[in-house]
Amino acid sequence: MALLDFAELLAPPDAGVNAALPIVAGVRRHLGPFDPEFAKSETGRKLFQELLIINGYDVGKAGADGDHGKDTRKAAETFQRAKGIPVTGVNDAKTHEALVGVIVRAARVPSSGQNIRAAIVAVALGYATAGAREISPNRGPWVRFFMSGNEGAAWAWCAGFASLVWIQAAAAFGATQVEQARRFRSFSCDVLGSRGASGGLLVDGAAVAAGRASIEPGDMFLVQSPSNPRDYMHTGIVIRRKGDGTIDTVEGNTNAAGGREGLFVLRRNRRVTAHLDFVRCPFAA
16 A cells, blocks of 8 residues: 555544545645645745754754755755765755655555564554654654644644554555554544543553453553543553563654653553553454
């Protein structure tokens, strides 16, 4: 399945029949074929700088401000030289294709030649390997992709990331699995928890820690608020349960300490406790 087809699945299923259209349009505009007219616009110039930043190139102290000064030109030239494409210092079709490649490759639907849980783990690890990150608090191309075009202070993106991973993996296996995954498409950890509870898929962390319940790779974890066990603060994907009472995870909008509102998609290790609940994957046997 192509990236632009996959984008149609990213609208929350209760958002209305036309909700996918602006998402697809946004993905096409930002990650699809190069549009020279869009590239000249302020949004296009900022996107060029953002893409340079997420590929590891410094565009200057002002960041993605739409001003193509000497720092942006230098970053573009360095990137072009590294990729073996004509060194122009400006955006063009070959440069754009190379810049968006880091997202496009990670967003590919996996092969159906593996089991569903392995596919979920592979998708999640792919984003960590790609270095998916924000470029300022809850902003940037990766954030907009995970959050269906939304970004900004109010848009913590851990739930958007985790629910997208489920859909991306499900897309390799058929319409039934996709629809089951899309029921959990949300930008809210609390919504993920409530939908898990209503579907009989929410697993109490204390029961897991005590050996009375089990979890598997591909399930989601939910971090409880210290003041309310049904107020969830953070989420991610379980990729392995270890014999020492911990789990390996991949989680977005986090940092090395495991906090929420971090910069990156990272692989982490967490101890299973009563303050960590789980949602079983609804489309994996």
